[in-house]
Amino acid sequence: MVLCNEIKKLLVDCDITLTQLARIIAEKKGKHYTIQNLSQKLRNNTLNSTEIDIIMEALGYRIIFYPKDI
Numbered sequence: 043m044v045l046c047n048e049i050k051k052l053l054v055d056c057d058i059t060l061t062q063l064a065r066i067i068a069e070k071k072g073k074h075y076t077i078q079n080l081s082q083k084l085r086n087n088t089l090n091s092t093e094i095d096i097i098m099e100a101l102g103y104r105i106i107f108y109p110k111d112i
Contacts, residue, residue, distance in 0.1 A: 046084045049097055056101050060084075063100060070096045 053063065061077050068075035071092070083089045089097070098104055 044087055045094070046087045046089060049089075049094075049101075050084060052101050052103065058101065063097065066100045067093060067096050 053060070060080055064075050064077045064080045067080065083093070094105070
């Protein structure tokens with residue numbers, strides 16, 4: 043399962059547009075971030091971990107890593 047596809051589903055569930063999300067990322071990163079940039083990164087599955095953290099926080103989710111043997 044590709045994480046970017048899951049993010050797109052969460053955006054719909056949370057009623058947040060790509061434009062709104064791009065603004066949130068720009069504010070958190072403190073630099074210019076366009077909807078085109080975000081859309082391309084989602085399409086190409088090239089979001090970095092900082093961007094994923096910001097997105098998950100904005101959507102009210104978190105990603106948790108745990109060992110396979112639990």
